[in-house]
Amino acid sequence: MTAGVYLHIPFCKSRCSYCDFATDVYRESGAVERYVAALCREIRQFLPQNDADDANLTGGVDLRDQRSSAAVSLLTVDTIYFGGGTPSLLSAIQVEAILQAVREQFEVVSDAEITLEMNPATVTPESLAGYLDAGVNRASFGVQTFNDRDLKLLARGHDANDARNTFKMLRGAGFSNISFDLIIGLPGQTLDDWQRNLDEALKLDPEHLSLYILEIHEATPLAEQVRSGRRPVPDEEIAAEMYEHLLDRIPTTSFEQYEISNFAKPGLASRHNTKYWRLDPVFGFGVSAHSFDGMSRYWNVRDTQEYVSAVEADKTPIAGRDILTDEKLAGERAFLGMRLTDGISVNDYERATGIDLKAKYAGELERLADAGLIELASDRLKLTRRGMLFSNEVFAVFA
Numbered sequence: 373m374t375a376g377v378y379l380h381i382p383f384c385k386s387r388c389s390y391c392d393f394a395t396d397v398y399r400e401s402g403a404v405e406r407y408v409a410a411l412c413r414e415i416r417q418f419l420p421q422n423d424a425d426d427a428n429l430t431g432g433v434d435l436r437d438q439r440s441s442a443a444v445s446l447l448t449v450d451t452i453y454f455g456g457g458t459p460s461l462l463s464a465i466q467v468e469a470i471l472q473a474v475r476e477q478f479e480v481v482s483d484a485e486i487t488l489e490m491n492p493a494t495v496t497p498e499s500l501a502g503y504l505d506a507g508v509n510r511a512s513f514g515v516q517t518f519n520d521r522d523l524k525l526l527a528r529g530h531d532a533n534d535a536r537n538t539f540k541m542l543r544g545a546g547f548s549n550i551s552f553d554l555i556i557g558l559p560g561q562t563l564d565d566w567q568r569n570l571d572e573a574l575k576l577d578p579e580h581l582s583l584y585i586l587e588i589h590e591a592t593p594l595a596e597q598v599r600s601g602r603r604p605v606p607d608e609e610i611a612a613e614m615y616e617h618l619l620d621r622i623p624t625t626s627f628e629q630y631e632i633s634n635f636a637k638p639g640l641a642s643r644h645n646t647k648y649w650r651l652d653p654v655f656g657f658g659v660s661a662h663s664f665d666g667m668s669r670y671w672n673v674r675d676t677q678e679y680v681s682a683v684e685a686d687k688t689p690i691a692g693r694d695i696l697t698d699e700k701l702a703g704e705r706a707f708l709g710m711r712l713t714d715g716i717s718v719n720d721y722e723r724a725t726g727i728d729l730k731a732k733y734a735g736e737l738e739r740l741a742d743a744g745l746i747e748l749a750s751d752r753l754k755l756t757r758r759g760m761l762f763s764n765e766v767f768a769v770f771a
Contacts, residue, residue: 374481376451376647377474379411380658381459381489382676407659407676408466410683412473414657417686447655449478451644452486454508460490464502471507485643487512487551490542492534500545510549511542512582518572519565522558539576549640551580556618557611566614574625579640583618583633585611612761619757632711632760649708651701659689668695702727707767710746715754729753736769 383404452474454467462470467488474480487510488503517523518532542550552573556566573581619629627635631649634642647654648664656663659679662671670693673679682689696704702725709716718729730737730748737753740746745759745766759766 373652374448374450375478376453376644376652376654377449377478378644378654378656378658378661378663379452379454379459379470379474380656380661381454381456381462382407382659383461384456384458404462404466407680408462408469410680411658412470414683414689415470415473415477417683417688418477418655418657446477446479447653448481449474450481450484451647452480452484453512453644454488455512456489458491458494458514459488460494460499464499464506467503467508468506485510487642487644489514490538492530492538495538495541497541497545500541500547504546509547510551511547512551512553513539513542513578514553515539515573516553516555517558517561517565518569519561522561522565525558525560526555536576539578548579550578551582551636551642552576552578553582553584555584556614557585557608561610561614563610563613563617567617570618570621574621579637580642581627581635582642583615583635585615585633615761619760629713631713632755632763646712649711651705651708667701668693670694698725701725703770706770710753710755710766711763713754715752717751718748718753719751733769740766740769 452471454462454470459467471486484507486508488508489512491514513535515535516526518535520531523531539550554569554573618635622629622635626637628638629635630641631645634645636642644654646652651664651666653666654664656672658672659676660672660674662669670690672689673682673691679689705721705725706716706729709721722728737746737748740759741748743758744756745762747754747756755763755766
């Protein structure tokens with residue numbers, strides 16, 4: 373089984389009003405250069421088998437001692453993903469340096485999918501050419517909406533024309549695998565607004581669409597705006613209508629739905645994101661990055677300065693670890709796999725976990741089927757269209 377690598381780049385031009393991620397406002401190139409150096413250093417410190425003892429958490433272990441006594445074998449990687457933040461604020465030279473560190477520490481296959489998240493108005497023809505030369509072959513493009521009013525609400529720092537122009541720039545540079553991120557359920561957003569957004573996205577004709585339903589997190593500016601009445605509470609029923617409108621449109625296009633919120637042209641589903649739903653190992657590097665090694669989940673500290681200081685001192689930046697029980701892993705294998713439109717194979721599931729789904733969950737599966745949320749045809753258990761709207765009710769059975 374091949375692994376994936378996730379690289380977190382926290383810097384942004386400004387902080388979006390809805391953002392709850394670990395980000396920092398881009399202020400000076402020196403801070404970015406120091407962070408990139410720390411990121412490359414963390415990658416080179418990686419060991420395939422990390423000791424799970426609590427003593428290994430932040431500041432508790434000197435990685436120089438571990439490296440001197442451990443025989444490190446290279447793991448095979450076929451996806452690399454730069455997320456953020458706004459990775460497109462990095463120079464091509466910095467991206468190349470990070471990828472070089474990954475290639476030194478992992479066996480990266482020749483046709484690896486290498487994705488860089490990009491925001492409108494943060495790239496130039498020269499930087500895009502540099503990313504391609506460095507090995508980036510997929511762009512995840514943070515459009516979110518083509519409505520300038522909503523872009524101001526989100527504090528995105530760009531307008532719709534920036535998005536259109538940047539997309540043309542991506543095509544002109546030679547990017548042939550571009551994914552659009554779109555948000556539905558914005559405060560005050562109407563079904564007509566969403567239809568116009570979707571029309572424009574489809575007209576531009578990217579290779580992939582990722583749909584996100586707005587979540588309002590506490591301690592974000594948007595949460596305060598809604599709480600104070602300056603913005604309306606998002607309408608969940610309208611958001612559901614928007615989602616169903618998208619499902620109605622997709623069969624008339626060249627896209628195929630392969631996951632609850634993801635749509636791609638044939639053969640161009642996100643190989644990296646699919647790893648999360650298949651429970652493949654993904655190793656994360658950078659501030660707040662999360663990893664899954666097949667048995668446990670662990671994550672880095674959330675503060676950028678704390679992260680950089682730990683790595684520079686040759687200490688692990690890992691802040692916590694959750695060693696998963698067989699029962700927990702079996703539950704995740706079920707509900708994460710069911711996010712995919714082809715669902716899960718009941719027979720493969722039993723071979724992997726030793727659990728007969730039909731027997732263990734007989735009552736719950738019958739109830740969900742009667743409610744029209746799932747279907748079990750021969751060997752495959754999957755969500756219905758209605759089940760995609762109420763997926764949390766289904767997933768709760770296995771959680």
